[in-house]
Amino acid sequence: MTAAQCRGARGLLGWSEAELARRSGLDEGFIKGFETGTGDPASGQVEALRSALMQGGVVFTNGSTPGVRLSEEQRGGNEGTRLDQLTTENDR
DSSP states (O other): OOHHHHHHHHHHHTOOHHHHHHHHTSOHHHHHHHHHTOSOOOHHHHHHHHHHHHHTTEEEEOSSSOEEEEOHHHHTOOOOOOGGGOOGGGGO
């Protein structure tokens, strides 16, 4: 997870640095430092941040364009019934 992904994820959820600190069990100062790119965080600390954000409903995208988005559940999305699952029972 990059610092930009962390900031973006917090923005999507509407969480302050203090809220993320509370949910991840880390110090608010650590989060400020991580998001500004200062310091050298341990992988366990970054994973704690990532885990808290994912529990809040964030999905991390990686590859050539790393980013973040809200999960379908968080967005309130309902894709309906998939075509291969349509039956006469679905009509009721």
